[in-house]
Amino acid sequence: MKQIRGMLRVIFGRTTFGAIALIAQIVILFAAYRFLSRYLAYFYGGFTLLSALVIIYILNKEENPIFKLTWMIPIAAVPVFGMLFYLFVELQIIGKLMNKKLRINMENTEKYLVQSPKVMENLSRMSRQNANLARYIKNSSHYPAYGSTNVKYFSLGETMFAAMKKELEEARRFIFMEFFIVERGEMWNEILEILERKAKEGVEVRFMYDGMCSLTLLPYGYTKELQKKGIKAKIFSPIKPVLTTYQNNRDHRKILVVDGHTAFTGGMNLADEYINRRVRFGHWKDTGIMLKGDAAASFTMMFLEMWNISETEPEDYSKYLRDPEYFYPLELSMEGFVIPYADSPLDEESVGEQVYLDIINSARQYVHIMTPYLILDYGMVKALAFAAKRGVDTVIIMPRIPDKKYAFLLARSHYGELLRAGVRIYEYLPGFMHAKVFTSDNTKAVVGTINMDFRSLYLHFECAAYLYCNEAVRDIERDFQETLAQSRRVTLEDLSQYPWYERFAGRALRLFAPLM
Structure with missing residues (x-):
């Protein structure tokens, strides 16, 4: 029955x-x-x-x-x-109307995202190249470079989840959460219990999730359930049975902001497999970061800009700046620079791709990458190949157990050209690699939501943080090396042993790569 x-x-x-x-x-x-x-x-x-x-x-x-x-x-x-x-x-x-509203919201938050001349002066003195990248991100993505920010890197979803709960418990003014996937289970139940309790204490709680969740993971009216608990909730771009292209532009971002002084981002969604409480594709490898300091302001405004796309009443953005009476623990290191950024599929600038290309093209010693997907255009393939050919240690870690077979076959269709150029490719043996991480030359790194595929680089709303000369960069590279030790290197001989029909399918799928 x-x-x-x-x-x-x-x-x-x-x-x-x-x-x-x-x-x-x-x-x-x-x-x-x-x-x-x-x-x-x-x-x-x-x-x-x-x-x-x-x-x-x-x-x-x-x-x-x-x-x-x-x-x-x-x-x-x-x-x-x-x-x-x-x-x-x-x-x-x-989509054009949505982009217009987003641009208006960004204009309204611009006065809260002014670039500090002192930060740019210090950054320019240390690295002209990174200062130029900071100018590009500010001009194209609207978010400035910051100093005075502590970064903590999480090498697993479990450790990030524990830190998220701790910060949620300490919230006094507001909590903003924006996630691509939310699925009821142990992880979401624990977070929801905290959010409901905090709302009763008078903390303003806003929660937004992507409309794809309403197809299979959550009831369509789930926001009403959350609203009854005192949580301001909404669905970003609900899926509707209408042929239209804007529904292809999903909100793939993962953002948590607490009281304007602490922000989280990374690959982790709110479902049990991300913290390995449910096994789907072996061990789930995910990563993320926590920012404490000035850079949290960008993620606050980033969230509010998206939230207000569907709002008609004006927002008082100044209410959500960090409380000036809040003081960070003295033991936190605030050295280095952090540049948060967002990427919209509705404008004509692929910020996420350009930042990745800048890291690859400026690398002198190494560029190390963890990504779940490898669906690349000609420019990205050539940039990776050229880096390897000029002696840069170019290494990519992919999943051994994929979540999407077709995406895995398509990714493997790029392996041959990359391997012949000298790029080293590894597959994470314990299971599924979901991290989206770049690290290079012991000085720079990116942690965020941006996969190396067409959907992330061109079709989705995304976010990330670029780190320069920050202590966390060493932690990220250490995690990469530890992950590499659990991975198997792919060789050209391996490629020749893949079934012919898989190799053919991978190449045939390239015709549809922009949709994947």
Whole structure:
């Protein structure tokens, strides 16, 4: 009986009806195309000319060439349907309206994110290259470089979870949380109990999660349950059964801010596998950081800017600055520099990719990377290959047990070119590598939410922190070396032993790489 009830919930659930609605819309579009095809002979010349004009327009757009190729192939192969579908995507306005509201919110927070001349003077004196990167991030992503910030690195989700709970318990004014995945279980239950208790104590609690959760992990009306507990809750971009492109831009960020003085980010979502209380793909390797100090202000404003995309009332951002009476423990090291940044898929700047490329291209001794996915464009492949060819120790740690088979096959299709160039690739033997970490030359590192794939670099809202000459960089590199000791090196001989159909599938999937 229980199995029957479960089956009925699937059959008559919201996700099923949403999928049916989407399929129906695709069928209608295809039917319209079939109808037009009857008269194609009369208008063939016109459609051919229009398709050619669309292809010329795509060729001249300022975007990644692989995105151009992904559109040009269907337009050339099926001129009418391909052209109409492209125009349908290009004319979407919801994403443009969302971007406009986000830009307005960023303008409203700009006065709280002014770059300190003293910090830039100190950074320029230590490294002109890193000062230039800081200027780029400020100009493109709106967030300044900071000193006076302590960074604590967490090499496992379990240790970060313990630190998060401790900081939540000490909250006195407000708690902001923004996560991609939330799933009910031990981890979320423990956090929810603290949030509910803090809300009753008068702490302002805001919680936002991505709309993908409402498909399979949480009930669609779960925000109402949270609101009854005193938590201000909302879904970012709820999934709706409508053919539209803006729903492809998910909020992949992970942010926790407490009282404006402490912020967390990293790869960890709020589900039991991230702290290894549930085993899905072997041991789950995740990482994160805690910032205490001036840099927490950027994550405060980062959260509020996204929260207010769907709000109409003005926000008093000044209420959420750090309390000037709050003093950090004297034993905390505030040396070095921290540059938080966010990346939006709605503008024309791929900040996450540019920061990664800057690290790779400026590396002199090594660039070490941990990432769950390796779905790369031509520029990233060539940058990694060139780093290895000029003698930089270029090492990537990938999962041994993947969470998505198709993404793993696609990643392995890049292995050959990288290995031949001298890049060393390892696979994490205990299980799944979910960390998103760069470290280089004992001086710089990035920890955040940005995977090395098209979705993170181009399609999702993301965030991270760039660290320079900070003590935490040594901790990150130490963790990399310890993780490397638990990983197996991939060789060209290994590639030749992969089944032929897997190798073929990986290369065929490159056509759809921009969607993965």
